[in-house]
Amino acid sequence: MKSPRAMNKTSIVILAAGQSTRMKSEVPKVLHPLAGKPLVQYAVETATQLTSKKPLLVVGHGADEVRRAVGDQVIYVEQREQLGTGHAVLQARPLLEGQHETVVVCYADMPLLSTDTLSRLVELHSKGKGPITMLTVHADEPMGFGRILRDEGGLVVGIVEEAVATDTQKKIRELNCGVYCFDGHWLWPHLTQLPLSPKGEYYLTDLVAMAVAEGQAVEALKISDVTEVLGINDRTHLAQAEAVVRKRINERWMLEGVTLLDPTLIFIDATVRIGQDTIIYPNTYLQGATTIGRQCRLGPNTIVRNSTVGDGCTIEASVIEGAILEEDVDVGPFSHLRKGAHLATGVHVGNFGEVKNSYLGPGTKMGHFSYLGDATVGREVNIGAGTITCNYDGQRKHPTIIEDGAFIGSDTMLVAPVRVGAGAKIGAGSVVTHDIPPGSVAYGVPARVRGKVEE
Ligand code: UD1
Numbered sequence: 001m002k003s004p005r006a007m008n009k010t011s012i013v014i015l016a017a018g019q020s021t022r023m024k025s026e027v028p029k030v031l032h033p034l035a036g037k038p039l040v041q042y043a044v045e046t047a048t049q050l051t052s053k054k055p056l057l058v059v060g061h062g063a064d065e066v067r068r069a070v071g072d073q074v075i076y077v078e079q080r081e082q083l084g085t086g087h088a089v090l091q092a093r094p095l096l097e098g099q100h101e102t103v104v105v106c107y108a109d110m111p112l113l114s115t116d117t118l119s120r121l122v123e124l125h126s127k128g129k130g131p132i133t134m135l136t137v138h139a140d141e142p143m144g145f146g147r148i149l150r151d152e153g154g155l156v157v158g159i160v161e162e163a164v165a166t167d168t169q170k171k172i173r174e175l176n177c178g179v180y181c182f183d184g185h186w187l188w189p190h191l192t193q194l195p196l197s198p199k200g201e202y203y204l205t206d207l208v209a210m211a212v213a214e215g216q217a218v219e220a221l222k223i224s225d226v227t228e229v230l231g232i233n234d235r236t237h238l239a240q241a242e243a244v245v246r247k248r249i250n251e252r253w254m255l256e257g258v259t260l261l262d263p264t265l266i267f268i269d270a271t272v273r274i275g276q277d278t279i280i281y282p283n284t285y286l287q288g289a290t291t292i293g294r295q296c297r298l299g300p301n302t303i304v305r306n307s308t309v310g311d312g313c314t315i316e317a318s319v320i321e322g323a324i325l326e327e328d329v330d331v332g333p334f335s336h337l338r339k340g341a342h343l344a345t346g347v348h349v350g351n352f353g354e355v356k357n358s359y360l361g362p363g364t365k366m367g368h369f370s371y372l373g374d375a376t377v378g379r380e381v382n383i384g385a386g387t388i389t390c391n392y393d394g395q396r397k398h399p400t401i402i403e404d405g406a407f408i409g410s411d412t413m414l415v416a417p418v419r420v421g422a423g424a425k426i427g428a429g430s431v432v433t434h435d436i437p438p439g440s441v442a443y444g445v446p447a448r449v450r451g452k453v454e455e
């Protein structure tokens with residue numbers, strides 16, 4: 001479907017310099033998250049899929065923040081003063097003039113535009129003779145978009161902005177999406193000739209009338225799916241786009257073999273990966289750089305953020321952040337795994353458990369209201385109810401080491417730094433202030449060694 005020859009000579013300019021006052025935000029509009037990814041990332045990815053050339057991103061308002069977020073995925077072009085869409089594209093001239101046959105222009109605040117539509121636009125452009133091919137949409141609701149003017153023969157003759165449209169023109173339902181394909185050698189000289197609008201801006205849209213006045217044809221690719229060209233101008237638009245993206249993501253995972261019980265109540269970021277035969281219950285949020293394995297059961301009422309969850313895990317009514325769960329790990333209800341929690345295969349963390357920056361070896365069990373912080377726990381350890389690593393002395397954090405097969409009695413305080421040797425048993429209610437040798441039995445406040453496990 002793509003014509004590779006045309007794509008090789010295609011550059012994309014993404015406009016993102018506008019002020020976007022209607023967001024009423026300190027954050028640049030294009031950095032607001034949509035399904036967990038910044039808005040601008042959608043346009044950047046669409047552009048990157050279209051051609052192998054790095055897209056150009058025209059930045060202005062919040063340029064520094066946008067640069068920090070987008071990094072080296074794009075080539076930046078600065079528009080110091082926001083003098084309109086025509087002026088914005090003109091800023092790319094020094095980088096593109098004489099280089100590429102085709103220049104595609106789109107917006108950073110139009111996240112739902114598909115690569116497929118863009119490539120159909122480029123395809124149509126490469127077949128035609130005119131210098132401009134534009135994307136239009138037929139919509140019942142005009143959304144403040146410019147209206148497409150056509151002559152009796154149906155040929156495009158211009159675009160009129162809503163602000164200056166006559167009542168008759170306002171009734172036109174073919175709208176300008178703001179996505180165009182230009183012949184580079186035609187575009188650059190004409191951009192410098194754009195007239196100043198009554199609002200003091202240079203409108204890219206005026207190029208259409210210029211081309212027509214020269215007797216050139218302007219082609220249009222007319223689409224009917226308005227959602228594709230939904231522009232984000234305020235937070236109601238952001239919510240609409242969010243609903244569309246969420247639905248797409250959920251449908252994708254269901255088709256990949258993931259069961260979602262009531263997809264309207266399950267929130268999966270665009271950055272998440274999920275294995276087959278996993279079942280997700282309502283009120284579950286999978287966020288950020290998260291990977292879920294196969295045959296897991298997640299939720300209800302669960303958040304998994306920036307975490308890796310292996311196959312066969314169960315997480316119920318819990319919050320998992322920055323954690324790694326190997327296979328067949330079982331967490332919850334009502335537990336909290338924090339940054340650096342690493343639970344090996346077969347670990348069980350029951351209710352009201354908290355684990356931070358700790359490794360729990362294979363088969364270790366921590367059933368009831370315990371806290372492990374800065375701990376390294378071996379395999380098949382039993383952490384009794386109410387066990388706490390006292391890892392913080394008010395100034396510094398200290399490590400706790402619990403070796404393989406140890407048994408920590410209920411309500412034990414492990415005052416770090418401290419080590420409990422392999423197979424040792426700590427009696428209930430102990431306060432462990434010194435290292436306990438392997439195989440010994442210790443209890444008391446403070447805990448003392450009272451014998452050997454065999455005895
Ligand atoms: C523009 C079109 C309109 C079209 C609509 C579709 C013009 C004159 N009008 O109107 O016909 O129906 O898009 O959404 O082009 N930008 C810059 N620098 C600027 C001005 C804008 O980078 O100086 C960027 C904005 O960040 C935004 C995009 O260009 O991403 C569109 O600008 P906006 O002011 O929203 O144009 P509209 O008034 O919506």
Ligand code: CA
Binds near residue numbers: 231233
């Ligand atoms: Ca707009």
